[in-house]
Amino acid sequence: MKGKEKLTGVNKLLVDWITKFDKDNEKEFKEKGIEVIIIEGLRTLETQKKYFAEGKSKTMNSKHLTGNAIDICFSEKGKINWSSMQYWTMAHYHFIQHFKNIKDNSIVARWGGDFNMDGRWEDSSFLDAPHFEIFESK
Numbered sequence: 001m002k003g004k005e006k007l008t009g010v011n012k013l014l015v016d017w018i019t020k021f022d023k024d025n026e027k028e029f030k031e032k033g034i035e036v037i038i039i040e041g042l043r044t045l046e047t048q049k050k051y052f053a054e055g056k057s058k059t060m061n062s063k064h065l066t067g068n069a070i071d072i073c074f075s076e077k078g079k080i081n082w083s084s085m086q087y088w089t090m091a092h093y094h095f096i097q098h099f100k101n102i103k104d105n106s107i108v109a110r111w112g113g114d115f116n117m118d119g120r121w122e123d124s125s126f127l128d129a130p131h132f133e134i135f136e137s138k
């Protein structure tokens with residue numbers, strides 16, 4: 001996994017998940033030349049303002065600001081394919097299963113490919129496939 005240093009300040013639950021995801025798929029990824037890359041974890045307010053102004057973010061209340069979100073991508077034999085949903089949907093399934101196994105009903109896990117949480121990425125009005133976040137529901 002590349003970019004582990006970008007996990008500094010990120011919620012331990014997310015760090016544990018991405019580490020487990022990478023380890024659980026280590027053999028398959030190695031055989032296919034796949035590498036998980038951490039794009040971004042904790043984000044500054046200045047960066048958030050910039051992303052919001054550029055339309056890269058739809059909110060000023062990003063979970064990145066509190067360390068409750070990470071963005072990841074996948075390199076296949078050294079090249080990133082931004083249009084393939086294969087590995088992001090694989091990560092999404094693992095993400096949801098991982099957080100279902102945590103016996104804390106106050107934690108909600110959400111993928112940027114399914115912000116409305118209906119289980120389908122195809123109907124998303126804002127597709128942010130690299131984005132994975134957690135938040136507490138009250």
